[in-house]
Amino acid sequence: MNRILEKKQLSETVFSMRVEAPLIACERKAGQFIILQLCEDFGERIPLTVADADLAAGSITLIFQAVGKTTKKLARMEVGDKIAALVGPLGTPTHIENFGTVVCVGGGIGVAPLHPIAQAMKAAGNHVTIIMGARNKDLIILEDEMRAIADELILCTDDGSYGRKCLVTEPLKELCEQDPKPDLAVAIGPPIMMKFCAETTRPYEVPTQVSLNTIMVDGTGMCGGCRVTVGDETKFVCVDGPEFDGHLVDFDNMINRLNSYKKQEEHDCKIGLEGEAS
Amino acid sequence: MTYIPSEKLAEDAKKVLEEVNAKTEPLGPRDRMAIPAQEMPSQDPAVRRSNMEEVALGYTPEQAKLEAERCLQCKTAPCIAGCPVGIDIPGFIQAIADGDNKKAVDILKQDSLLPAVCGRVCPQETQCQAPCTVGKVLKSVDKAVSIGRLERYVADWERENDLVEIPAVKPETGKKVGIIGTGPAGLTVAADIRREGHSVVLFEAFHKPGGVMVYGIPEFRLPKAIVQKEIDALTAMGCELKPNFVIGRTRKVADLLKEDSFDALFIGTGAGLPRFMNIEGENLVGVYSANEYLTRSNLMRAYDKARADTPIFASEKVAVFGGGNVAMDAARTAVRLGAKEVHLIYRRTEVEMPARVEEVGHAKEEGVIFHLLENPKRILSDERGWVRGIECLRYELGEPDDSGRRRPVAIEGSEFEIDLDTVIVAIGNDSNPLIRQTTPGLETNKWGNIVADENGKSSLDRIYAGGDIVLGAATVILAMGEGRKAAAAMNRMLSEI
Ligand SMILES: Cc1cc2nc3c(=O)[nH]c(=O)nc-3n(C[C@H](O)[C@H](O)[C@H](O)COP(=O)(O)OP(=O)(O)OC[C@H]3O[C@@H](n4cnc5c(N)ncnc54)[C@H](O)[C@@H]3O)c2cc1C
Ligand SMILES: Cc1cc2nc3c(=O)[nH]c(=O)nc-3n(C[C@H](O)[C@H](O)[C@H](O)COP(=O)(O)OP(=O)(O)OC[C@H]3O[C@@H](n4cnc5c(N)ncnc54)[C@H](O)[C@@H]3O)c2cc1C
Ligand code: SF4
Ligand code: SF4
Ligand code: FES
Numbered sequence: 118m119n120r121i122l123e124k125k126q127l128s129e130t131v132f133s134m135r136v137e138a139p140l141i142a143c144e145r146k147a148g149q150f151i152i153l154q155l156c157e158d159f160g161e162r163i164p165l166t167v168a169d170a171d172l173a174a175g176s177i178t179l180i181f182q183a184v185g186k187t188t189k190k191l192a193r194m195e196v197g198d199k200i201a202a203l204v205g206p207l208g209t210p211t212h213i214e215n216f217g218t219v220v221c222v223g224g225g226i227g228v229a230p231l232h233p234i235a236q237a238m239k240a241a242g243n244h245v246t247i248i249m250g251a252r253n254k255d256l257i258i259l260e261d262e263m264r265a266i267a268d269e270l271i272l273c274t275d276d277g278s279y280g281r282k283c284l285v286t287e288p289l290k291e292l293c294e295q296d297p298k299p300d301l302a303v304a305i306g307p308p309i310m311m312k313f314c315a316e317t318t319r320p321y322e323v324p325t326q327v328s329l330n331t332i333m334v335d336g337t338g339m340c341g342g343c344r345v346t347v348g349d350e351t352k353f354v355c356v357d358g359p360e361f362d363g364h365l366v367d368f369d370n371m372i373n374r375l376n377s378y379k380k381q382e383e384h385d386c387k388i389g390l391e392g393e394a395s
Numbered sequence: 396m397t398y399i400p401s402e403k404l405a406e407d408a409k410k411v412l413e414e415v416n417a418k419t420e421p422l423g424p425r426d427r428m429a430i431p432a433q434e435m436p437s438q439d440p441a442v443r444r445s446n447m448e449e450v451a452l453g454y455t456p457e458q459a460k461l462e463a464e465r466c467l468q469c470k471t472a473p474c475i476a477g478c479p480v481g482i483d484i485p486g487f488i489q490a491i492a493d494g495d496n497k498k499a500v501d502i503l504k505q506d507s508l509l510p511a512v513c514g515r516v517c518p519q520e521t522q523c524q525a526p527c528t529v530g531k532v533l534k535s536v537d538k539a540v541s542i543g544r545l546e547r548y549v550a551d552w553e554r555e556n557d558l559v560e561i562p563a564v565k566p567e568t569g570k571k572v573g574i575i576g577t578g579p580a581g582l583t584v585a586a587d588i589r590r591e592g593h594s595v596v597l598f599e600a601f602h603k604p605g606g607v608m609v610y611g612i613p614e615f616r617l618p619k620a621i622v623q624k625e626i627d628a629l630t631a632m633g634c635e636l637k638p639n640f641v642i643g644r645t646r647k648v649a650d651l652l653k654e655d656s657f658d659a660l661f662i663g664t665g666a667g668l669p670r671f672m673n674i675e676g677e678n679l680v681g682v683y684s685a686n687e688y689l690t691r692s693n694l695m696r697a698y699d700k701a702r703a704d705t706p707i708f709a710s711e712k713v714a715v716f717g718g719g720n721v722a723m724d725a726a727r728t729a730v731r732l733g734a735k736e737v738h739l740i741y742r743r744t745e746v747e748m749p750a751r752v753e754e755v756g757h758a759k760e761e762g763v764i765f766h767l768l769e770n771p772k773r774i775l776s777d778e779r780g781w782v783r784g785i786e787c788l789r790y791e792l793g794e795p796d797d798s799g800r801r802r803p804v805a806i807e808g809s810e811f812e813i814d815l816d817t818v819i820v821a822i823g824n825d826s827n828p829l830i831r832q833t834t835p836g837l838e839t840n841k842w843g844n845i846v847a848d849e850n851g852k853s854s855l856d857r858i859y860a861g862g863d864i865v866l867g868a869a870t871v872i873l874a875m876g877e878g879r880k881a882a883a884a885m886n887r888m889l890s891e892i
Binding site: 140141144154155156157158159160161162186187201202203204205206207334335337338339340341342344345346351356367369370373374376377378381 | 600601602603638639640641644645646667668669671673677678679680681683684686687690691695696699702703704705706708709779780781827828829
């Protein structure tokens with residue numbers, strides 16, 4: 118049982134929670150995630166990135182978007198409530214070293230998992246440029262935190278309500294065209310955004326890491342539900358990833374697999390939240 | 396197999412027992428062999444297709460008594476050699492015949508900690524029942540004494556009558572043992588080590604303990620409440636359970652020894668890495684590993700659609716690849732989840748199927764369609780990237796291979812298609828690499844299994860291992876047997892430090 122110590126609402130649908138988890142706080146590294154469950158008997162297991170950790174307080178921070186059944190239930194929980202099961206840190210940590218210049222691209226909620234990576238990249242001595250994008254101003258999260266890390270910060274919104282009116286791929290392309298071009302790009306966000314970031318950097322041969330958010334069950338390599346095609350190989354996101362070479366990932370297959378339960382879950386969400394008859 | 400209602404079986408048994416009891420002379424071998432082999436009462440196939448409850452209902456007292464009377468009490472007891480843990484089989488069966496169930500349980504428990512489980516899931520027809528004299532004389536292993544069913548009968552009797560005793564624990568020694576994984580291997584080691592007075596902490600990656608017994612083997616074959624009882628007994632003995640704890644991630648093996656002051660560790664992490672076939676279309680939407688399918692259904696209770704948050708496909712036409720217990724469990728789960736057609740595809744014949752004979756019979760009764768000597772070549776996609784069917788090849792049996800089984804050979808040009816919406820791959824499991832990758836110096840073989848000596852000791856000091864992580868995907872009883880051996884060696888080691 119892990120107690121919720123603090124809760125903040127970052128935007129209409131995005132929440133930040135500080136949760137008691139002393140061992141995970143101590144072990145976790147950038148790029149790793151946890152799996153949580155709100156009821157041991159009937160709850161589903163969902164993965165969330167460890168966005169931050171406080172060793173002294175023995176807590177980790179989770180930042181999540183309420184999109185479906187479990188994340189919506191979680192969003193309704195309050196300080197003092199306990200999360201039934203929480204396991205981690207899972208996944209292979211991000212490979213951090215001094216690459217030179219690193220451009221970090223975060224889309225929507227993807228900024229949350231990007232934060233610890235940008236932080237670690239900066240600490241390793243990299244020149245860090247951060248591109249953050251969202252549909253509109255209200256959906257921009259962690260701006261101050263990212264600004265504190267970035268050597269350069271570029272904000273964009275789809276509707277131009279804040280920063281540049283463009284998709285994140287536009288400034289990314291400009292950076293790739295510069296001389297010298299970035300040594301590494303890290304892109305985290307909706308699968309479709311990661312796909313286009315990888316397409317943007319491909320002609321410039323800028324190595325591009327993406328962090329895949331597949332559906333998971335155990336998170337320890339036991340079920341294969343999280344598998345993706347990377348190059349010619351099948352990889353398990355929970356143990357081989359979550360980060361992969363964006364130029365090799367078969368995004369179309371991954372997006373398809375993410376939608377496996379869309380029909381059932383849309384249905385569930387309606388009954389669960391609005392009490393509509395099915 | 397034709398289905399006989401349990402009421403009829405019970406009635407028949409009563410009658411025969413009266414006749415047997417009416418005899419004044421002691422029963423001779425001929426009389427014993429004339430007693431009809433007792434069938435296991437089971438739920439009507441038509442009914443059980445749509446529920447998750449246990450299929451096999453267990454013997455009535457009359458059936459148990461009759462089946463026990465069939466045992467010839469052979470001096471050489473060839474059955475014992477067939478049991479991986481060497482249970483005194485004639486001994487416990489005689490106790491049942493004598494009406495002393497308590498004594499029967501005590502005999503069983505000398506060698507097996509999980510008789511209610513093993514009685515249900517052991518592949519008896521290839522183990523204890525294979526060499527049974529009665530089966531030999533009657534020329535059919537089906538007619539051997541049903542040792543497993545009797546084992547289940549007394550273990551259930553003990554549990555249902557609340558007679559299970561918590562084993563006594565010796566005074567605390569101050570020594571501490573960590574057990575990684577809570578499958579049958581880990582649970583066994585926990586009990587045997589705790590008994591000696593050492594403190595025991597069990598680490599489990601999942602939110603519930605029990606290993607394959609809870610996430611893999613379905614409720615209709617092994618009720619979860621039985622496994623839970625075993626776990627309750629361990630906590631009552633003072634073992635500490637830490638679920639949601641992945642060794643290698645939450646804490647590493649070396650940290651447990653160096654920083655958390657464990658005196659010894661047992662690794663029983665099982666063989667939880669699903670194998671795929673590496674054929675075209677395996678990552679399409681609608682393709683599951685059996686592990687995922689069964690975990691969603693069993694552990695996450697997706698079958699309880701009204702209450703569970705975890706989704707599972709509502710499939711119409713399912714194919715399961717494989718012929719082992721895992722494949723049968725997946726196919727029979729698909730039936731219960733409402734699939735209209737379930738095809739089981741296996742490239743050899745029924746004789747070579749590694750599944751328990753009883754499960755094969757049950758699967759057929761439940762309407763699973765068997766495709767023998769066939770194997771998928773690729774999985775076909777619709778325009779959206781979802782499964783639409785499979786292309787299969789027909790096979791014939793060729794020369795025997797290294798395993799002595801005749802090798803299946805594809806018949807050229809025999810391709811044909813089956814329309815489907817779901818595929819479940821159940822062709823086996825390899826060992827999970829997490830501990831190996833995070834524990835420098837731990838020796839493993841080319842399959843990734845931990846190398847352990849005859850005492851279960853690994854290449855590292857104070858670290859033991861057993862069960863599927865050492866044997867490769869094996870059985871509950873073997874995992875338990877290995878656990879007992881390792882626990883004995885660990886107790887010796889602990890008494891010397
Ligand atoms: C390694 C990893 C790290 C992640 N980190 C974060 C994080 O830090 N913050 C965060 O908000 N989310 C994160 N996610 C995504 C998060 O796990 C999903 O949003 C969550 O599982 C949805 O569960 P739900 O029950 O609320 O929604 P559901 O009811 O399961 O689904 C609602 C909708 O979301 C879609 N969906 C389901 N699973 C996912 C998924 N894994 N990713 C994207 N969409 C999905 C479904 O298609 C459906 O349309 C991460 C995923 C992974 C694999
Ligand atoms: C579907 C299915 C049906 C089967 N049917 C039969 C049958 O009918 N008869 C039979 O005899 N055998 C059967 N088996 C095989 C049998 O279940 C196994 O041989 C047996 O369970 C192995 O026991 P174990 O203790 O080695 O490991 P497991 O039962 O696999 O337990 C290992 C446990 O360790 C945990 N774990 C793994 N890694 C870590 C880690 N790093 N940190 C913490 N915990 C970890 C796992 O979550 C799991 O709970 C079946 C197997 C399956 C999958
Ligand atoms: S433990 Fe298994 S093999 Fe041994 S006697 Fe019991 S059923 Fe037979
Ligand atoms: S071999 Fe069969 S008949 Fe003989 S003792 Fe064993 S169970 Fe009884
Ligand atoms: S989540 Fe099960 S293998 Fe990755």
